[in-house]
Amino acid sequence: FSAADWRAFTAAFGAGMARNGLEPGERVANLFYAGELYASFLFITRSLEQAGCGVCYPIAGSAPLPEVVQLLQRLKLETLAGVPTTLQRLADHVQLTRPSGLAVRKLLFGGESMYADQRGAVSACFPGCEIRSVGYASVDGGEIGYADLGCGPEEHRVFGASTILELVDEDTGEVIEETGRPGRILITNLERRLMPLIRYPVGDRAAWVEPAGTPDRKYRLLGRTDEGARIGPVTLYVEDVLKVLEAFRAAVTASAFQIVVDHRDGLDGATLRVAVPDPAGVPAQLAGQVAERLYAERHLYLDLVRQGQLRPLQVEWVSADSLVTNPRTGKLRRVIDNRFGG
Numbered sequence: 001f002s003a004a005d006w007r008a009f010t011a012a013f014g015a016g017m018a019r020n021g022l023e024p025g026e027r028v029a030n031l032f033y034a035g036e037l038y039a040s041f042l043f044i045t046r047s048l049e050q051a052g053c054g055v056c057y058p059i060a061g062s063a064p065l066p067e068v069v070q071l072l073q074r075l076k077l078e079t080l081a082g083v084p085t086t087l088q089r090l091a092d093h094v095q096l097t098r099p100s101g102l103a104v105r106k107l108l109f110g111g112e113s114m115y116a117d118q119r120g121a122v123s124a125c126f127p128g129c130e131i132r133s134v135g136y137a138s139v140d141g142g143e144i145g146y147a148d149l150g151c152g153p154e155e156h157r158v159f160g161a162s163t164i165l166e167l168v169d170e171d172t173g174e175v176i177e178e179t180g181r182p183g184r185i186l187i188t189n190l191e192r193r194l195m196p197l198i199r200y201p202v203g204d205r206a207a208w209v210e211p212a213g214t215p216d217r218k219y220r221l222l223g224r225t226d227e228g229a230r231i232g233p234v235t236l237y238v239e240d241v242l243k244v245l246e247a248f249r250a251a252v253t254a255s256a257f258q259i260v261v262d263h264r265d266g267l268d269g270a271t272l273r274v275a276v277p278d279p280a281g282v283p284a285q286l287a288g289q290v291a292e293r294l295y296a297e298r299h300l301y302l303d304l305v306r307q308g309q310l311r312p313l314q315v316e317w318v319s320a321d322s323l324v325t326n327p328r329t330g331k332l333r334r335v336i337d338n339r340f341g342g
Contacts, residue, residue, distance in 0.1 A: 002194040007050075009142050010043065012162045012191070014050030016135050016146025020108075028054045029072060031082030031090070032111070033061045033233075036299075039139050040111060044081055047135075054079070061086040065093040072102055079106040081134055083233045084114040085309035088266065091125035102126070110134035111233040113154060113221065115263050115339065136221070141202040142189045145219070155209060157216040164188040165217075166199065167206055170225065179208045184225045203227040203235070223337030229259040230337075232268040232310045234301045236294065238334050241272060244293045252282055258323050262338040269311030279317040287315035 001009065022028075028048060034041035041060055048056040059071055061082055068090060071077065080087060087107055094102070104126045110133060119131055136145035136156045143163060145156025158165045167176040167183030176183040185204050189197040205222040224230045228237035236259060245254045256275040261268065272290070276282060291313045295302035304310040324333050 008191045010046040011050045012143045014047040018051045019148045024053045026054045027077045028079045029077040031061045076103045081108040083111040084109045091122045106130045108134035154221045160216045177212045223340035226334040229335045231270045240297045260336045271314040275320040282317045
C-alpha cells in the first residue's frame with residue numbers, strides 16, 4: 001500500500017463500520033493480531049479513527065487473558081473486536097473465572113466466520129450481547145463488504161463507491177446476476193494505485209440476496225473457493241500444499257489432493273486428503289512429516305493449534321477415486337468446506 005491507498009482503504013472500511021451501529025464515543029477493545037506482517041490490528045485501529053465515532057483501546061489478541069479481563073474491568077470497555085477464536089477463548093476464560101464488573105455489550109468479529117455454536121457460547125457468557133461482523137476485507141483484496149444493521153449472519157454489502165464486486169460461475173466464468181446462485185467473488189478496486197486490482201479472485205464464494213441494481217447490493221458468504229482453505233483466521237493455499245508434496249516426491253507419489261475443512265467441538269479443523277497408488281503402503285510417520293512441513297509454511301496455524309484455537313491438521317492417504325469431484329463437470333474439487341454444507 002502507498003500511504004494514500006492505505007488512507008482510502010481505511011476510510012472506506014471505517015465508513016462501513018459507522019453504518020453498522022458504531023456509536024460516538026463507543027469504547028472498543030481491539031483484540032486483533034499485530035506484528036509478523038499481520039495487518040488486522042493496525043487496520044482496525046486506523047479504520048476506527050476514520051469511522052469518527054469509536055474509541056480504540058489497543059490490547060491485541062496475543063495479550064494474556066487475565067490481563068485482558070483486568071483491562072475490560074478497569075476501563076469498562078463495552079465493545080470487543082477480534083477474530084471469533086479469540087473472542088470464544090476469552091468467553092471460555094470468563095465462564096471459568098467468573099470475574100465481576102464486566103460491561104461487554106457488543107462483539108465485532110472478523111477474519112473468519114462465526115458459527116452458531118460460537119455465537120451460542122459467547123452469548124451464554126455475555127447475556128444480551130450483540131454479535132456483528134466488523135466487516136469483510138483482506139490485505140490483498142482491500143475492502144470487500146460492510147455489514148449494516150439489516151445484515152444477517154454471513155451477509156455483507158458491496159462498497160459501491162470504491163469497488164465493483166462480481167460473482168462468477170466457478171466452472172464457466174459466467175457473471176451471475178440472479179439471487180441465490182453461488183459463485184466465486186471477483187473484486188475490482190477503483191481507488192488503489194500502487195497495486196491496482198482488476199477482477200481479482202479473493203478466494204471466497206457468495207450468493208446475491210438482493211436483486212440486481214440495488215445500491216450496495218447485499219450478498220451472503222458461502223465459504224472458500226479452490227484457491228485456498230480458510231481454517232479459522234489462517235488461509236492454507238493450494239500452492240502451499242503443492243510445494244510441500246513436491247518436497248516429499250521421493251517418498252510418496254501423490255496424484256491429487258483435497259483440503260477438507262469442518263467445524264466440530266467449537267473449533268475449525270482441516271484434513272488434507274492425498275491420493276496415492278497404495279494408501280496402505282505409505283509409511284505411518286509420513287503424515288506427521290507432511291503436516292509439520294505445512295505448519296512451517298503457515299506458522300500461525302501451528303501457533304493457534306498450540307493455543308487450542310484450531311484442531312491439528314490431519315493428513316490422510318486415499319485412493320484417487322475417493323476424492324470428491326464436481327458432479328456436473330467431473331473436475332476435482334481442491335477445497336471442500338463442510339462448514340457451509342460442503
